[in-house]
Amino acid sequence: MFPNLPRQLLLGYILVLSLIPTVSCSACPPPIFLPLSNCTIAGTAIDSWGLRLDLADPSQYLCVVPSTVVNSTLVISSTFCQTEPNVTTAQCESLCGNTFNTSIAGTSYTSSSPGAVLAPNPVWAELSPQALLAGTTVLQLPPENDVSKFPIGIITSGNHQNAGHFGLANDSDALHSLLSDGLIPDNGFGFNAGSQSVTNPRDGGLVLGGYDLASIDGAFSTFPVATTADAGQRECPFQITITMLVLRFPLAEGFTDVNLTSPGILIPACIEPYDNLFRFPQTILQAFQTVTGWSSNTTPDPNLYIAEPGLNYPQMTGFNGSLIFTLNDGYEVEIPNDELSNPLRGIDTNGARVLQPNITEVGIFYQEAPLNTAVLGKVFLSQVSYHMLLPPRYVQ
Structure with missing residues (x-):
């Protein structure tokens, strides 16, 4: 032990x-x-x-x-x-x-x-x-x-x-x-x-x-894993804190940023690779929906099974933006648009993974996160690799 x-x-x-x-x-x-x-x-x-x-x-x-x-x-x-x-x-x-x-x-x-x-x-x-x-x-x-x-x-x-x-x-x-x-x-x-x-x-x-050294670009940033395993109201062994979350839109020249979090408010977050999409507390989810003009009127093909419904936008409207996370030690991670939004993916009646190209899905779960704690899933982890490390070998 x-x-x-x-x-x-x-x-x-x-x-x-x-x-x-x-x-x-x-x-x-x-x-x-x-x-x-x-x-x-x-x-x-x-x-x-x-x-x-x-x-x-x-x-x-x-x-x-x-x-x-x-x-x-x-x-x-x-x-x-x-x-x-x-x-x-x-x-x-x-x-x-x-x-x-x-x-x-x-x-x-x-x-x-x-x-x-x-x-x-x-x-x-x-x-x-x-x-x-x-x-x-x-x-x-x-x-x-x-x-x-x-x-x-x-x-x-x-x-x-x-x-x-x-x-x-x-x-x-x-x-x-x-x-x-x-x-x-x-x-x-x-x-x-x-x-x-x-x-x-x-x-x-x-x-x-161990870990794959070749998958790392630059030095590691170190985050202690809390001994209580609690993040907000949810038990979560591997957790970090979001200090700022920005939605960035490209312009013809440069870009414009919209802050989705309030200054000084810390957001507990679980790193969980089991989830595909981001899951955000209600305040962040509503801010994103309002800024992007999201509507619930976009309807997927009824024959597709969608395991994790995200935020859907008509393909003609689409979505073009990125999310920039600042974590508790100043570590910054940008989720580019080609990771954040894709044609809607589902499972057809034959069990094949297929795309519905007339709908753009943004990788944010359509409902607020359970227990008021953000979840950073595979969309977030597409931009970072991580290594869970124990101190030297205390095994009997």
Whole structure:
């Protein structure tokens, strides 16, 4: 264990693969790199996005998304899409990143109680108290790393579940399991979200036990990870503070800035790669909608399933602007227009990810953030990579 040793959050500008371990140790195993990208489910035409995990024997391939607010790897039960209303089975499978079938897993899966094999997941219990099974199974990682008793939670019910989670919070089951099996040098990790921009897409990656030096342009900025894990009213292990948020519009010559925050008001924010879009408190969301002339009258194709609805604008009106974040140490991050706005993306009835080009979607969730705390998801992380760092190796 790591008593009384706070983690550090290091943010660096994106440049991508030179793996550096968290600790310097000649006898330690190298870090493990997992690609983060579009993820087609084997044997189907169903598209998904995330990390492709090879679970059980025989192999079941699932696409999961890194999450820094849950500790456990949570996958979706094979029974889930049989009862999910208002979506086709293919849409549901695409949304979930495929599902896990305990019957097919046979003896490679051992059922247990969540409390026996999973770390606590208080955010999950607070925001999504769905039925959860648990057990251990085989996890096969590149190049030839196998974990024989990898703990997983299996979500059996809930309202419109998104993809499975690869939990990376403070007591991450995955990191502890890989570390205890001697497969990674330490339980730090590096994350590069890549980009889901339509015009400039870029694959990302997750480095377990280190980070990708080649993905960093310039020096790291260091942020302490709060020991209370609270950001505003929401539990949030990896948090920062927004001191100013500016919406920048280009002009024929130069640009004009609109401040979306009030001077002196600090906005707590969670860094959470599981979410695609920004989620803002009501005051910021309303300010953005007012300044940009947003209207709720733009209607997507009813046959598309939109997992995270953003702010939609007619293509003829479009959107041209960028967001500039100033964080608590003066660190500044600009989200350019080609990351912030794209043609509306959804899942068609066959499970394929498609675009609706007559609608422009801005990457801000259409409702206010839960518990009055901003969430900075993959749109934000398209411009920074981050490395969670523990002090030197206090592992027994």
